[in-house]
Amino acid sequence: MIQLRHLHKSYQVQGKTIPALTGIDLSIEQGEIYGIIGHSGAGKSTLIRCINLLERPTSGEVIVDGVDLTKLDEGKLQEKRRAIGMIFQHFNLLSSSTVGENVAFPLKLAKRSKAEIDKKVNELLKLVGLEAHKDKYPSQLSGGQKQRVGIARALANDPKVLLCDEATSALDPQTTNSILALLLDINRKLGLTIVLITHEMHVIRSICDRVGVIDGGKIVESGNVLDVFLRPKHPTTQEFVEQVADSTELREAVEHEKASGNRTIARVTFLGEKTYQPILFQTMQETGTVFSILQGTISRMKDTPYGQLVIELEGDVAQNQKTIETLRQRGLEVEVI
The missing domain is CATH 3.40.50.300 (P-loop containing nucleotide triphosphate hydrolases)
Known part of the structure; x- marks a missing residue:
């Protein structure tokens, strides 16, 4: 056009x-x-x-x-x-x-x-x-x-x-x-x-x-x-x-948690119907991983629902990496911060 x-x-x-x-x-x-x-x-x-x-x-x-x-x-x-x-x-x-x-x-x-x-x-x-x-x-x-x-x-x-x-x-x-x-x-x-x-x-x-x-x-x-x-x-x-991501608060939270020990911090992105499915909770239960949410949002991009969570994984590096790979296999995008 x-x-x-x-x-x-x-x-x-x-x-x-x-x-x-x-x-x-x-x-x-x-x-x-x-x-x-x-x-x-x-x-x-x-x-x-x-x-x-x-x-x-x-x-x-x-x-x-x-x-x-x-x-x-x-x-x-x-x-x-x-x-x-x-x-x-x-x-x-x-x-x-x-x-x-x-x-x-x-x-x-x-x-x-x-x-x-x-x-x-x-x-x-x-x-x-x-x-x-x-x-x-x-x-x-x-x-x-x-x-x-x-x-x-x-x-x-x-x-x-x-x-x-x-x-x-x-x-x-x-x-x-x-x-x-x-x-x-x-x-x-x-x-x-x-x-x-x-x-x-x-x-x-x-x-x-x-x-x-x-x-x-x-x-x-x-x-x-x-x-x-x-x-x-x-x-x-x-x-x-x-402008819409509260990044200043996120940076402060990430720096605080990094200073407190050897922990993995990751951004998990959900797209479409996966936004409303308990994939994160089920995966953590199955892998026995303890996690906390530092920041999160669920919204829509025009007609597409999406969600982003910044999470902190507590545990050894190998276990955390296995959990991240499992999340990726189940269709979520995971970026280690």
Whole structure:
């Protein structure tokens, strides 16, 4: 659906060339939710704005639905942009227009008939749960409601792609979760390809299928969210994972236990239905191993349940190693810390 090939973007600042993106290669499949995560200044906003050519790349290809947008003249580019909706961090609503008028705006630009516009606006407001707010103005809405209007407006021309530029970073946690649930629902109902950028790992973990980590204008790590989240390789990725992993407390606990004697500390990862099975308890009973839990969590990565426990095994090295091998044979991932 979307392919970025050898994408470069530089800016001229006081006579100097400042690179923002360097050699981006990215492929996003039809119907998936792809997240791009990075710190401020990493290049993520520039990257997402290159997808619809709000920022024109210095070099490289931007292929959307089989067409290289960089090769189009302005008229054909405008036509292709109608298939790419976009929502923004600060909503960008027309303050002097009602909710209904905001959603109708792109339809009027596309010269649709009044009957078509009214029908589509009503359908979209129902989809985002704002039927009762059609005649209100943005100043009368909460932040979450404003973003719902932005989503409805972005869907007005039946796009194939929805770009989300920090769409939840101006919202409180509860409202963020409701907007993420709405985006996931839209993705499933409409088969829409969604690309979102964020600096919050919680957002990636909640709804994304795959993720790319951007740092210094480069994609430094990418893959399925489960793989990247549970086995982060790049230091930037590890920083983001620590946002939701209580790593400071874990390090302190590990150091304390290591100082107290010859003990084995391991991280055990459960995926899918194994998350809810008593594999750890049964194995410890069978091997006669005494253990304690230093840290643990059970959660979901989009639709997949997972669990991670950091455990301390008491006993001799040989017995602990045998227990670890048994856990691995039973389908758990075990990493000795």
